[in-house]
Amino acid sequence: MKILNLKVLQENQERSLQSLGIEVVTKTIAQNQIVNYCANHDFDGLLVDANYKITTTLLDQLNSLKFIIVVGKSLAHIPFEYAKKLGIQIYTTEQAYIQTEAELIIAHSLSCLRNLKDCNREMPLEGDIRFNQMHKLFSQGNTLWGQTWGFLGFDAVAERVAQLLQNWGVKFMVAEQGKSSILNKTQRRNKEFTIEFETCSEETLCRKADVISVHKYDIDDYLINASNLNLMKKTAGIINTHHPKAIDEVALVDALNDDTIGFAALDVFENQPKPEIQVLMQPKISLSPNLASHSKQADYLASKMATQQIINIFEDLKK
Structure with a gap:
């Protein structure tokens, strides 16, 4: 051969x-x-x-x-x-990257919810002179416990995210037709376990979820546009590690500027490898350069x- x-x-x-x-x-x-x-x-x-x-x-x-x-x-x-x-x-070899991508999605969510992305931007600049002020400013973050996580689409990576978070007090919603309300998974340490989630429309998911992650590849138009963003909670955020064209970035930046939503995390970009400067400079976005599938x-x-x-x-x- x-x-x-x-x-x-x-x-x-x-x-x-x-x-x-x-x-x-x-x-x-x-x-x-x-x-x-x-x-x-x-x-x-x-x-x-x-x-x-x-x-x-x-x-x-x-x-x-x-x-x-x-x-x-x-x-x-x-x-x-x-x-x-x-x-x-x-x-x-897509199966090799499931754990790596799932971990990065969760890492981005924690970075946004706990204000780590902001701390990492500002501590090197003024951490020595504004330490107490920064403590007060950034200490009011949120935990994942009690949050509702919404999956736009449901693939093996989404499944792994749910597995990793199932003991974190997180509720799950899936906007994907044909999914049952109970996901039965194989085994972990020889013990079977189940993950429960609510199936719903994309509109309902946008209204109710605290964190939304994208898990669709085959798309013809934006999954998230201005209309979707206007449905979301003001504290909610969206994470995209999957498809560069899944989110209308102009609408996203506008929504963050107007406090329509709370945060976003992007590992893929509409104009990569040269993301738009307004995306890179928006402080409410946690950024990474296509790292989701690499470790x-x-x-x-x-x-x-x-x-x-x-x-x-x-x-x-x-x-």
């Missing part, structure tokens, strides 16, 4: 594949050059990162491949069914998962 690795596997995983007799060619190749490069080599598989755009046109040109593995958490639509018709299997542990796990997928394919081909 011969695979093209566009520098997404960690070196130790690459060596483990080579030890099994799998040829791994590691290169940095521009996307517009990938077809020409593959045409001159007999590759069975291709490993790409989540930023790589897999289109039907590309698949038509690369239909000699047996498989493609996407290492990372992709927001882009991947044409799985079309690839299958061409005899190309597409594998992903040492997640990246290692994703590389390990991709390696195991290749080994499984290799073993199947030998049968």
Whole structure:
């Protein structure tokens, strides 16, 4: 087996594949050059990162491949069914990033509710001369205990957030059709547990939730616009780590400026990698540069998962 690795596997995983007799060619190749490069080599598989755009046109040109593995958490639509018709299997490592993204969502919520983002901005500037004033100003934050968390959409990351918060006294609402009112999950330490949540319309969720997190990828228009924001509580906040186009940022900044809502947290942006300056400078927004799906542990796990997928394919081909 011969695979093209566009520098997404960690070196130790690459060596483990080579030890099994799998040829791994590691290169940095521009996307517009990938077809020409593959045409001159007999590759069975291709490993790409989540930023790589897999289109039907590309698949038509690369239909000699047996498989493609996407290492990372992709927001882009991947044409799985079309690839299958061409005899190309597409594998992903999205499961590796569930815990990492769930933790960042919760971290952003705590940063906003407990005023940590404000403390971290102001303490380095005047913490030595306004310590007592800052204590008084920032000590009136809120805990997550007793809050209602609303999920716009419900995916594996949302499920993990609910699992992590189920003993924090948090209530859950989900604006997603077809979800039951009780989510039965497998096991934790050999004990089954359940998570209860209210299913509702997006309008009801906006009105009642204290914290809202976005968990939808396939969207045609803003999930959160001026109308949605006007429905929310003045103390409520919204967190987006999922889709850059999920929130109308102009309406969001206006709502924060007018105290229509309490806070926001953004890990993805409409105009990334150059977010709008009014978004970056709005003090009620907790900011991070696409960190949700990245941590040492997640990246290692994703590389390990991709390696195991290749080994499984290799073993199947030998049968």
